[in-house]
Amino acid sequence: MDILLVGCGKMGGAMLRRWLDAMPARFTTVNRSGRALPPGTEHVSGADALDGRRFDAIIIAVKPQQIPDVLPDYTEFLAEGGCYVSIAAGFSAASISKVVGDKPVIRIMPNLPALIGRSVNGLYANSACGPAHRDLADQLAKTTGTAVWLDSEDELDRLTAVAGSGPGYVFEIARSYIAAAEDLGFSRETARALVLETIGGAIEMAARSEDDVAELRNSVMSKKGTTEAGINALRRDGLLDALLKDTTRAAYDRAVELR
Ligand SMILES: NC(=O)c1ccc[n+]([C@@H]2O[C@H](COP(=O)([O-])OP(=O)(O)OC[C@H]3O[C@@H](n4cnc5c(N)ncnc54)[C@H](OP(=O)(O)O)[C@@H]3O)[C@@H](O)[C@H]2O)c1
Known part of the structure; x- marks a missing residue:
């Protein structure tokens, strides 16, 4: 499985460290500023370096306000049948769909103890997601802590207010x-x-x-x-x-x- 991580700051970086240790997947990370990242991931400086590549999942880990500007550069790299996974606070699956079209979108709301495998993760999947997408998100969540599936984004926003923050x-x-x-x-x-x-x-x-x-x-x-x-x-x-x-x-x- 090939996974692209767009945004590798405090939260994306904390989760990536756990994923590299525990998941049987290949991670490619967009790292514009050239910051030190854990070994085991391929770094690229931006979308231009991904020509011809396709990913089974694109994980969005930039600030919520940056998503409308950043995400359009990466939509062409999602493989047929792949899904988007967003860890951004607040920014809804419906708003992500406005950028990417009618695609599977899963939101994972983590918190920073992901660094030590103790993240409390809330998960929500839009109606385009199938069991394989949900399984992948469940695995992404559980390698960083716990996974709590929620039926609505309002619940996810309430979980964000209690656990994410x-x-x-x-x-x-x-x-x-x-x-x-x-x-x-x-x-x-x-x-x-x-x-x-x-x-x-x-x-x-x-x-x-x-x-x-x-x-x-x-x-x-x-x-x-x-x-x-x-x-x-x-x-x-x-x-x-x-x-x-x-x-x-x-x-x-x-x-x-x-x-
Ligand atoms: N921090 C938390 O406790 C926490 C908890 C739950 C959820 N979240 C969510 O996690 C997301 C990231 O938060 P954070 O705290 O990790 O923020 P952060 O440390 O500021 O990281 C944001 C990352 O986005 C990258 N970025 C910005 N513009 C980009 C672009 N055009 N292309 C590619 N990458 C770009 C930045 O890369 P450069 O450094 O190269 O600019 C940086 O690595 C947010 O949506 C937030 O809501 C955070």
Whole structure:
């Protein structure tokens, strides 16, 4: 199987590393800027270098706003029976069809832990896709993490707001938590280690537990103890709940704008 990857930045690059390790396919990557890419993929500088080639899948990994300008240069290289796979946030399969015509289009919404094989991937296939296209996308997703098939693009946009953008929220929360630890007198290095180990340990424990996370929270709060004092401050006036609702809603609204 021959696969063309158009766009190999942070997300395309993270996924490519996993695909090269795990998939029995040949990858060709459009790499305009000549950045260092993992060995095992053929690099080309643009569409001109692909004369006469045909690919079973063309993966679109440029920014959503760039798709209408970039994709028309590559449509002639899709093999008969091939499919487009887009990892772009928001930009709908219908909008991709406006550029490529009535072709099979699958959207995979990954997140950055694809780098370590822990991406949460949402998948959506348009009606032109058959079982072979869905199998390929399933394999592309599962070599980078998990695969959750969705019936509508609206669901995919909601998944984007929770999981696709989610690592960014977690990094921002961790940054703020580290700053708070520094404020209590720890060095930056110690604060980072304490916070990341605490978050990592707590999340892994929650993932392994059958208990609801609210029950886990209650299990570490003793009456008039230190955790209760901290949690009372964290939950003051429901600000945290409101903030996270606003956060995911803003990301969803942006995905809808990008459709
Ligand atoms: N980052 C995330 O966490 C994340 C999560 C989910 C989905 N996504 C989606 O992944 C896509 C890529 O995001 P990213 O964060 O990886 O962005 P990025 O790091 O900026 O990468 C974009 C890539 O597009 C390439 N590109 C731009 N114009 C091109 C052209 N005319 N021909 C060929 N390649 C071109 C760039 O190549 P040059 O460097 O050579 O210009 C760059 O490698 C986006 O659609 C985004 O919505 C990202």
